[in-house]
Amino acid sequence: MAGRVAVIGGGIVGLAVARRIGQVDPGATVTVFEKEHDVARHQTGRNSGVVHAGLYYQPGSLKATLCRRGVALLKEYCTTHRIRYDECGKIVVAVDSSELGRLADIADRARANGVPDTTMLDPGGLRRYEPHARGVAALYSPTTAIVDYPAVARALRDDILDAGGSVRTGAEVVSVEERGDGVRLGLRIRGTARVTPNGSHATALKAGGTVTEVTETAGPFDLLIACAGLQSDQVAAFTGEDPSPQIIPFRGDYWLLRPERRGLVRGLIYPVPDPRYPFLGIHLTKRVDGEILVGPNAVLATAREGYTALTVAASDLRATLTWPGFHKMARTHWKTGAHEILRTASRRAFVAQARRYVPQLQAADVVRGPAGVRAQAVARDGSLVDDFVLSIRGRIVHVRNAPSPGATASLAIAEHIVSKVVAEPAA
Structure with a gap:
């Protein structure tokens, strides 16, 4: 049983993790802490919206495995929640013969990763899908899609709330302390903090036109999962983790x-990377x-x-x-x-x-x-660290690196993390 769980980060990965905990252990009490006043304000809300099919990633890597699983989960989730999911297709274009070898390598990786229905195109085939594109060859992936990731994040937040969890926005984690009774978080509250559903919390007050800043302590928690994105190394430093990466x-x-x-x-036109x-x-x-x-x-x-x-x-x-x-x-x-x-x-x-x-x-x-x-x-x-990097030590989990296709793989990343730290209750 997970007991009381804190998740740091209101991006798509943190929200997916919090939702998954509630699915696996409905008895857990889950709270998400997000320093901004809404979810999906950084990488989740500022990417191109592509759902990657898994063309590029080293077969057998976490990226490859979780991307392919994540695509299936994300498509199903969007269908269930009526979020637009458009398989507009993607073409990776080799502009000259020097790129043909690398394009062939990508095609091999796509097949090894189980990406469905990829096709190598000659110049004429390329023009059939993208009439204004030019190249000596191209790889076509018809199942590569686009989606509104902030809408997915909002739906995940609603799922967490519906399951009895809380999402605290405007609450920045500034310290983490592990004690015998659990993990405690130091919070900095700026402006007007929000907590949903209703619960006790500190709120900053305006005095003389200036927004004051207050601090509080939250916890103890039986489990902490940090999905802090751009701040992931700094949050890891609070618990004495290696500064690398x-x-x-x-x-x-x-x-x-x-x-x-x-x-x-018409769809997505990419270079050979x-x-x-x-x-x-x-x-x-x-x-x-x-x-x-x-x-x-x-x-x-x-x-x-x-x-x-x-x-x-x-x-x-x-x-x-x-x-x-x-x-x-x-x-x-x-x-x-x-x-x-x-x-x-x-x-x-x-x-x-x-x-x-x-x-x-x-x-x-x-x-x-x-x-x-x-x-x-x-x-x-x-x-440059390419694969997903997780750190698990006792009651604390850090997502140290979750770059693209992190949004695509978010639901699968959540499955992967939660399977390692939360045991499903006995039937």
Whole structure:
């Protein structure tokens, strides 16, 4: 029996974990703590909305296994909750013969991972699916889909509440202490905190036009599962976990096709990714609201929640610059970083990258779009951590790395974690 359970993080992974605990152990008391005043405010609400089919991932890895399981669970969940799920299909385009070997490797991985109905296309086949795309060959994945992830997160929150759990927003966890009677959390409450369903909690008060800040302690809890995303390493540090891997934030900027130019793209058009990086490169992505995204790039962010180039958080930047792994990574990949900075500064350079796949695309066809920040885990040796990373020690679980396809795999990640720490009650 799980007893009292705390989950840190109101993104899609944290919410999925909290929901799963309630499914496995209906007697558990589950509370989600989220520092923002709503769920899905960071990576969950700022990604492209793609449901990845599992094309790229090393067969047998957690990413591959949980992505494939996650696709099935997510599709079923969206059907049940009437959330739009559109299998618009995806094409990975090789623009010249130098990319054919890597494209073939992706096709092999897709087959090994059990991705259904993938097909290699010649230039004519490519044009049948994407009339404005060009390349020497392409891999077509008809089951790759798009979804509204914030809507999924809200539905998960409602499931938690319906099962008797609580979701506390506006409550930032600033300390974790494990004692004999359980795990206690130190909370910082800014503005007006909310707790649902009704329960006792501290609320900040306004005095003289200034929002005061209050603190409180929550617990004890029998189990803590931290799904803190961009702050995952900092939360892990509260419990004495190894500082490696550390989160290095990378901002991804998007442009949007003007409405009259959306006909250039029917579904999802992706490049053949560089195997040295976990990023997939600039691509063209249809969204469920009809918008077409162009992007993202990947530039070092000067704040973990820095969604503009002008957003700087001194503590976040200091943590990045003093991490030994960052310097080793920068020495290895500085040329790529310079190209990304150029594309950030120049709309023409940004669009030129996408025009390799859709030659009719012009700089005038796009307007500035949203931005997101990827929580990229970097090891002490400078390597970019690619697979999901979980840490389990006693009554505390940390999700240290859950990058793309983390949203796709969220329900399967929840199954995986909960199966390790919560025993199903006897019938």
